[in-house]
Amino acid sequence: MSKEWRDNLWIILGLTIVSLAIWLFCSALFSTVRYTFLPMGFDESDVFVVDVNTLDPSSSGYVDFGEETEERNKDDMRTLLTMIRDNGNVEAAGFALNGTPYNFSGINSGIYIKGDEPDSIGFRGNFRYYSPEVVKVLRLRSLTGKGSGWLYEKLMEGEMFVSPDPEYDPSLLGKMNEWGWPLGYRAAEDMVGKNVNEYGDSITSYHVADMVELVRRSEFDPPGGGGVIIPIDESHLDDIDDILIRVKPGRADKFREEFESSPELMMRRNVFLGNLILLSEKSKTVDRQSVLDVRLYLTLIGFFLIILFLGLFGTFWFRIQQRISEIAIRRVFGARRKDIFSRIIAEGMLLLIGATIIAGIIGWILLKKTELIEGFSTQELIWFEIATAVIVAVGIILSVIYPAWKAMQIQPAIAVRNE
Amino acid sequence: MNYIRQLIYDMRHHRMMTWISISGTAISIFLVMVFFMVNSLSTVEEAPESRRHLIYGAPRMFVEVFDGESRGKSANGGMTYEVARQLYENLEGVELATYVSLWNNPVRAMAEAKAPLSVNPKYVDSNFWKIFDFTFIDGKPFSEDELLITTMPPIVLTEKVARKIFGDTSVVGREINIGGIPHIVKGVVKDVNPILKNAFAEIYLPLGNSARGSIFNDPDFAYVGNLQAFLLLKDKKDVENVNKQLNSRSATLNSRLREEYIQAKNIENIMAPEAINTISHWNSSPNVAKVAEKRFLIYLLLLLLPAINLSSMMRGRMRHRISEIGLRRAYGASRLDIIRQFLGENLVVTFVGGIIGLLFSYLFMTYLSSNFLMFVDSWRFDSLDVQMATPSFGMLFTWTSFFIALGACLVLNILTAGLPAWRASKLEPSTAISKSTY
Secondary structure (H helix, E strand, O other): OOOHHHHHHHHHHHHHHHHHHHHHHHHHHHHHHOOOOOOOOOOOOOOEEEEEEEEOOOOOOOOOOOOOOOHHHHHHHHHHHHHHHHHHHHHEEEEOOOOOOOOOOOOEEEEEEOOOOOOOEEEEEEEEOOOOOOOHOOOOEEOOOHHOOOOOOOHHOOOOOEEEEOOOOOOHOOEEOOOOOOOOOHHHHHHOEEEEEOOOOEEEEEEEEEEEEEOOOOOOOOOOOOEEEOOOHHHHHOOOOOEEEOOOOOOOOHHHHHHHHHHHHHEEEEEEEEEEHHHHHHHHOOOOOHHHHHHHHHHHHHHHHHHHHHHHHHHHHHHHOOOOOHHHHHHOOOOOOOHHHHHHHHHHHHHHHHHHHHHHHHHHHHHOOOOOOOOOOOHHHHHHHHHHHHHHHHHHHHHHHHHHHHHHHHOOHHHHHHO | OOHHHHHHHHHHHHHHHHHHHHHHHHHEEEEEHHHHHHHOOOOEEEEEEEEEEEEEEOOHHHHHHHOOOOOOOEEEEEEEHHHHHHOOOOOOOEEEEEEOOOOOOOOEEEOOOOOOOOOOEEOOOOOOOHHHOEEEEEEEOOEEEEHHOOOOOOOEEEHHHHHHHHOOOOOOEHHHHOOOOOOOEEEEEOOOOOOOOOOOOOOOEEOHHHOOOOOOOOHHOOOOOHHHHHEEEEOHHHHHHHHHHHHHHHHHHHHHHHHHOEEEOOOOOOEHHHOOOOOOOOOEEEEHHHHHHHHHHHHHHHHHHHHHHHHHHHHHHHHHHHHHHHHHHOOOHHHHHHHHHHHHHHHHHHHHHHHHHHHHHHHHHHHHHHHHOOOOOOOOOOOHHHHHOOOOOOHHHHHHHHHHHHHHHHHHHHHHHHHHHHHHHHOOOOHHHHHOOO
């Protein structure tokens, strides 16, 4: 190998660049999929969502009931909701404010234990407002083994649930940031069974009935903290975003057909329902960018491996032809075919080790000094490096296996004669 | 001629290696061109965005409240009609300004008791039709006077929607229900590729009162609406002058807002299409230079990666021809002749690979790209059909793309064969013939 140091240096350079590119894309890939392993907190099968709208007063169809308009609009909304619930295909229907999966934004606020100081450290999370039926529609899961009937009853009684933050770090409790704000907060389980108030509201208090699995925004989004589920009743019908509908298994198409062919189900005076869409359909548009990113990163890693394969294959091909007489002499002196084969594979692996070390150092500097990829621990970066080395090793083996096999087949007498 | 004969002989003799070189080059050029084409889509000029180089955008506003109680409270979004007009109306150097809705959730369109269709709307004013050059198949755009009509407001449909809903494109004067409100069809335009996202919609609704106000109930955010502005400049040179005027207008607006403890940000400068595409954080200014730097690094990586890998193979290939090099040198070939020969030979291989790569990049972008890339912002268009839009061949095939491919081939050729050819040319004839070292 030392005789071919220039060539080997060149190969190491090529391997280093490929390793760096693969390492970078491995990190990007992990960064995209890192939250997909967490549970979603709801069951999206057979669940429709329909957004709720009210006509603008300037619209021609707007009916002005004077001071009673708000109440009349709520009545109309209630009627539409009842009609949906009465549809034979529907299992349950509820409504949500900032709580529809794939749609909600983060309203991160906090709760503190009633009786504590209003600025005491409590629990923080994203606030979701659900009518009790949503428990059945989304099939929320209790983390303490309670049934959905029990959860439903508790929301009916006006109690709330908390969801633990999957990234909760208890070591932050008691620490402050530079402005004196607390960095940590209490664990979700500390709040269960307590009466609590929302920060900024010392009057309305809730009893925390249970811990439920965090309802996540989407498969790829970070959980963004814990969750707080607050019950809402029909008096809030004028505030809600969506109606959530669970249909009976296998009835989705039939329900959609019936809904879309019934104008009375879609509009009632000032109130009208928007697009009816399955949550599983919505997830496709919301997650599409991330799904495509994953596909793209994997494809690019594949392309880099192909380029590596082509370069190494060609180099080893010529190298073996160059060494025909050397291989023949080795064979004459007793080297077995297996020895020749292993020797060439070992050469490739030695080159990989050199490249991995250089790529590791350059990659480390690049990742730490630039903003190419952020938010990884040292341990994670090392794992990516190992994963990259394994991927590149597979690439090397695939590239040199055929030239090595050809070398193995060399007949000493013919090889020497040809030389 | 002899070179070509020699090249053909060498290519046939090392058939596998020839294919490897061509494939490696093709992959490299394919990747470079796909990357180039994706980037070029933010500036490509095609109807109705034919004057893209003169259409600058003002897509956002960020409002911060700084009174004692609400410190730190902020909101992102577009502008209200009132704010947009204060900032962008009658600017010197601007031929026309239009105000267009920023976020557009799909709405339900229905006519003649047929099943409703989910369509992507856009609320636009009358200047929109003058800045963007739509082709009207039937009827005409709505005028400024028609924007505030509340009984049977006018609507412009695209060809596709007209066909789906009415089964025909000559539908001017017919009634269509949009999200529960009856409208009258005023015109039908040719379909727009969603990649031209400033002009794209499936139905165009008049920018009436409901689309002009704030999107928040909170009085602190009364200036945050759902409108963005597009300005058609008289000349590209006017950008600086327009920005100067905007700085002064935003200062005036902020001095008025200060009385309400509010500050409006991100409204000082207009943005070229490529700058709008680089907005990564809603609150921070787009950094075009940094994006260009990253882009350069990616081009470099995509060229270096195959170049170095193919180059090491090239070195091996050279070794096989050492005696030939020695002979040529012995018969008087200069070092430059040797370099020229190998670069020339490799250039042919690179061009063959380059043409294959270029063809595949066009095919990929036109037919397969939606499986890997998304050319519209998912937050802007919540519809799978729109998210799966691919560029037309006309958007991709430009002379610039052709010259980029040519340039990439030349660079790749020099990177791949340059060093091995230079080293080979350094060989003394006697050394080369005896094959003692290389």
